[in-house]
Amino acid sequence: MAEYNQELDATGLNCPLPILKAKKTLASMSSGEVLYVTATDPGSVKDFESFSQQTGHELLEQKEEDGKYHFRLKCAG
Amino acid sequence: MTEQSNSAAQGQSTSTVQQPAQGAQGGPAPQEGPKKLAIIASKGSLDWAYPPFILASTAASLDYEVEIFFTFYGLQLLDRDLDLQVSSLGNPGMPMPMPMPVMGQALPGMQAMMTKMMKRKMSAKGVVDLAELRQTCVDIGVKLVACQMTLDLFDMDSSRFIDGVELGGAATFFGFAEDANISLFI
Known part of the structure; x- marks a missing residue:
C-alpha cells in the first residue's frame, strides 16, 4: 500500500465495528490525510464503498491480499 | 468519540448533503442540515437488541x-446492567445445534x-459486545x-x-421523525 498518515487494524472485527472505528479515527485527522485500514470482514468491502460515498472521505484504493481487505481513505476534513 | 469530534462530524455533513443521497429518489425533498434516522426499538431480547444499535451507530x-x-x-x-436473554420459543428460524421439539425447548434452564x-457464538465471531456498542452510540x-x-x-x-436517556412520548418521537429521511420500527 502506498503512503498513509494513520493506520487502523480492524482485523477480526465484524460489522459495524470497522466502519465505526474508521469514522472515529478520521474524525481525529486533518483534511487530505490518508487512513489505511486493514479488515477481515468480507462485508467491509461494500461497506467502505458506501461509507466513502456518503461521507465524502474518498476511497483511494482497496484490495484483497492474504485473505485481508485493505483500504486507503482520504480524510475529507 | 468526544463531543467535539462529534460536532465536527456534524459540521462536515452539511457539505456532503448536497450530494443526492443514494436511493433518495421519491423520498422527502432535499433538506437543510444532516440526514436523520428515526428508530423505534420495541423488543427486549438479546438478538433483537442488536439491530437498533448497529443501525444507529453506523448511521x-x-x-x-x-x-x-x-x-x-x-x-x-x-438498563445500566444489561441482562438480555434469547429464546428459540416462538422463533422457528433460530438455527439450532440439533433438532429439538418445542416442548423440549420450553424446559427450565x-x-x-x-x-x-x-x-x-457472538464472541467467537467477533460480534461487538452489546454494552460496548450501546456506549459507542452514546459517545457518537x-x-x-x-x-x-x-x-x-x-x-x-x-x-x-x-446516563443520558431522555423521557418522552409518541409526540416526542414524531417531533424528530417528521422530517427524518429514514424511519424504522424494530
Missing part, C-alpha cells in the same frame, strides 16, 4: 443525526442455555429516548437506565 458514522425511541420491551436495552450459547451522539407511558405501565424507574 451516526455516516453523519446522520439519530434518535432511538425505546418503547415496551425495548426499554430493557437501556433452556433459555439460559440458549443465551449462553448465543453469547459464546445518538439520542436515546425512553417511552414515559411504558415506564408508568410497568412501574419502572428511569434511574435504572444508563
